[in-house]
Amino acid sequence: MFKFLCININFFYFAIASLIMQIGIGLTQVAVYGHLARIDASPLYFTLAFSLATIPGLFSSQIGSYLSKKVNIIFLCVAIQLLGAFSLFLPILGINNNQIILLLFAEFISAFIAGFIYPISQIYIKRVFTDKNYLPLASKLDVYLFSINIIIGTFIGTLLYAYFNTENYLLINSLAYVISSFIYVIAYFTKKNISIKNLIITENFSFNKNNRFLNRRILFLKNFSIEQKYPFLILIYLPIATTPSISLLPTIGNKYGSNILILGINLTPALLFILAKTIGQIIGPMLIKNYMFEKFYNNKSVFIKCNFLFLLMYLVIYFIDNIYISIILIISAHIFSNIVFSLGMFATQRTFKIDEISDVSAKQYQISTFSMAIISLMSGFLVKYIPYYVLIFIPFIIIYLLLFFQENTAKSLILNKRKNSIDKVD
Structure with a gap:
């Protein structure tokens, strides 16, 4: 594994950027549910938070897949990270003005970004792991990154929530998006040709525009x-x-x-x-x-x-x-x-x-x-x-x-x- 990552340092940077992004998303989920519990919010808001944590990804994954055929995929990663970073100031504003709906917008942003990035990351993995002998390693790394995100973002985030206010958690997530965008840029300059847009369309595939x-x-x-x-x-x-x-x-x-x-x-x-x-x-x-x-x-x-x-x-x-x-x-x-x-x-x-x-x-x-x-x-x-x-x-x-x-x-x-x-x- 370490030998492969040393040879493909661009994938190492891509994986680190994705991990930081996911940790930030985990912290946001802790912040939203923790704040709702802290203010003894109505069960309706918990239901809305759950919906906003899932539904946006249904649409954003399709948008990410479509744009990957039009734009350099690393540019898409950077753009969505910066958009997420600036968008989180709305939930912070909502907390300060007791607007719970604006707080729930943080869940919408997280779910939208996670769904948007997913097909793009699969393209990147496919391009890096061209040798089929390394595909098992790709599968394992995907699971490890997801699990580390849960440990740091959700588990440790929950333990520390009692010592920080919700605004700080959202600011950390915003910072995570910014850091992630910079590391995506490093991955791009390490090996530019890996991140080109998905130009080729298979003629007989079921998603073809002719169907x-x-x-x-x-x-x-x-x-x-x-x-x-x-x-x-x-x-x-x-x-x-x-x-x-x-x-x-x-x-x-x-x-x-x-x-x-x-x-x-x-x-x-x-x-x-x-x-x-x-x-x-x-x-x-x-x-x-x-x-x-x-x-x-x-x-x-x-x-x-x-x-x-x-x-x-x-x-x-x-x-x-x-x-x-x-x-x-x-x-x-x-x-x-x-x-x-x-x-x-x-x-x-x-x-x-x-x-x-x-x-x-x-x-x-x-x-x-x-x-x-x-x-x-x-x-x-x-x-x-x-x-x-x-x-x-x-x-x-x-x-x-x-x-x-x-x-x-x-x-x-x-x-x-x-x-x-x-x-x-x-």
């Missing part, structure tokens, strides 16, 4: 080949299968009380569970050897087994009353989920071409984000009527059936093609 709007934007999946469908769907199926368990985790944490003293630090169960999730997310990719990515990325049984074990861990957590065992189980569960996540990142980068990756990753981001938002809201509502241990398995069973029918359909198509080719020969 009708319906096929291009809504029914695009039917235009994928058999080999492309599952790699595209892994990163969509995974959040669908795991979201009910994760979204309902706070309800499990409530049975352990509001605060727990561990190693002299007063922590909430929710914060401990966030840390446990992050530890599992970091360990998961470490357990996969590089040769295993090529072997397992298209293996549906690995997806099924890992997700089943994930749900099994969460099922046990529901029935036990020991927080230490619960933490170990959460770590274990997220080891399995992030093995699948790493394989999904690898599958996407390996299967799709460089001119396809921005549209593909934008679609993955949009569908998975929308699915998580809807499923988490539905889970919160349905848990009143359906037992937890039944509810968390419903998406998994649906996905299992989809994979089963998809596999049978694929086999039928292959057999028909072989039969037709034999008939032609005869």
Whole structure:
């Protein structure tokens, strides 16, 4: 890993810039929810904050994908960082004038930037990791960057929130955007040709402008080949299968009380569970050897087994009353989920071409984000009527059936093609 980063120092700068940006976003989320809790805001504002943390990314990821074909992608990164830095002065103004809506605008900015950057970062990764032997490393690095952001931005940010006011957190995020933009510039000058706009458009790809709007934007999946469908769907199926368990985790944490003293630090169960999730997310990719990515990325049984074990861990957590065992189980569960996540990142980068990756990753981001938002809201509502241990398995069973029918359909198509080719020969 270190040897690769030394050779590709431009990617090192790009990764650091992305990490600083993500840490700033994590601090903003802590600041917004912390301030709402501090002023005892109406539940409506918490719901709005949740919506603003997800919905903007659905649109901004498409904008980022589109602009990557028109503008140098590093210039896009720098522009959106500077826009974010200056935009955060509106939420600060809102705090000083008791305008909660303006404070919530900080969540809108963070979600918009995260969605905008996602397809661009996938293009950059695809261009840097041209050697397929290094794609497993790219998948692991993506997970590590995400996990470090949670540890620093969310976990440590939550611990320190009691000692800082909300304005300071937003100012830190604004500064993070500015620093990030400068490091993106350094990455650009280190290797300029990596960041050129996405000029080439594949003629037969499903997002081609010649296709009708319906096929291009809504029914695009039917235009994928058999080999492309599952790699595209892994990163969509995974959040669908795991979201009910994760979204309902706070309800499990409530049975352990509001605060727990561990190693002299007063922590909430929710914060401990966030840390446990992050530890599992970091360990998961470490357990996969590089040769295993090529072997397992298209293996549906690995997806099924890992997700089943994930749900099994969460099922046990529901029935036990020991927080230490619960933490170990959460770590274990997220080891399995992030093995699948790493394989999904690898599958996407390996299967799709460089001119396809921005549209593909934008679609993955949009569908998975929308699915998580809807499923988490539905889970919160349905848990009143359906037992937890039944509810968390419903998406998994649906996905299992989809994979089963998809596999049978694929086999039928292959057999028909072989039969037709034999008939032609005869």
